[in-house]
Amino acid sequence: MSALLLLSGGLLGDAAGAGVDAPGLSIHDAAMGVIGVAMVLAVVRLLRGPSLADRVVALDLLAFFSVGLVALIAVVSERAELVIVAVVVALLTFMGTAAFALYLERKGNENAG
Template structure:
């Protein structure tokens, strides 16, 4: 896995910081929506957004730090999030009946 050498690309440090800031802000907004609701489907979508942003952060850090094992963690997190989102969607659909 080839990462970046931040010493060779000084502008890349700024790009990584901007990306992490945007992802962090989206995670904060998703956490607020997760806590405040107002309904269960809103909370399910917020949880899914929170996990997708976390996967993006882990993937970005894996690229920056050249750690392929972090990609495995990101894939595992994404698969777990997918299964939980499907289960929660099934629960929401069944609870409407």
């Protein structure tokens, strides 16, 4: 891990983690950027489809990235109550995905029978 930080050439800021403010991106900024790009790509998949299942998976992915973003913001801002928000969103997303899977299973059984 330290070799990766040394190879980054200071792009990620303080490699030693000693609390010294160095110019450049922090690891939190880089992670937020990656999550942001991933969310944009998930929105593209949500809009393009082509099937309903693809759109639901993209929506699930957006919720997953939202949970990660809220958790990252909780770490950066040191606000523990945001972790509760992330857990609630994750649970609601899981229940929605399970409900959609049940819907697809019943729809498949109706078409077969």
